[in-house]
Amino acid sequence: MQVKNSNFNLSQIANSGQCFRMNEISEYKYSIVAHGKNLKLTQKGDTIIFDCSDEDFNNIWFEYFDLATDYAKIIENVKKTRDSFLVDATRNGYGIRILKQDPFETLISFITSQQMRIPRIKLLVKNIAENYGEEIDYDVYSFPTPEKLASATETELSKLGLGYRSKYIANAAKKVADNEIDLSKPFDMSYSEAKSYLKTIDGVGSKVADCILLYAYHKTEAFPIDVWMKKIIGEEYGGRFDTARFGDYAGVVQQYMFYWKRIKENLV
DNA sequence: GTCCAGGATCGGA
């Protein structure tokens, strides 16, 4: 199965900071673990080749890669601002798309992410999968279910290198496993309702909640502000950035900004 | 040895 779309770039998506289990396995070829599958994708110009059945493409991946959304239109609107940083950002990140990732995996991954560099986050998420997930392919593990991860003690998690986040993760997994937190609920909530709901989980503050809302629930008005976004806003916008003008796609704009800043800092 | 990372929490002003 293949898709032709000039706003679909595997490298840009993999390096945009939204997912931690998408990796380059050879030139132009990427793997991503999601939905209990190890999908392989190949980029040929503006064509993406999906190594999967038509059924999986239609039932899973079309939605996962947000293929119903016209990103060219979003970029067009961003360019109308004539904001040079944003124009450069869209020119370099034209193929970024906001994925629709699993809420539990996204919750745990972004609790893990606090005060850590991206390569280490990827390593730790992999550690969690290898220790508590299922082997779905040779040496490839799915992300654990809430029940399975809830069986891990704080000490066990700490040994994986999760540091002070171990107690947050153990607690979050228990809350979800015990149905004290229902991760299906935010889909039916407004952005601010869902944000408040997620923040009742210990270790989830404003930024992590925004990441979960954007990358799992596709609430694209969410605008996560981390250290890099703070640097951009400080250096390029005098400390103030108006997200309201981008309405319900501010989160996509954030992704272009984050990616572009990190390219300029030679981190991608 | 020092600084920093896709921050959150707490106490106190």
Place this chain on the structure above:
DNA sequence: TCCGATCATGGA
């Protein structure tokens, strides 16, 4: 509402 200290860990 905002500020500073504190929280593990590893890489530069």
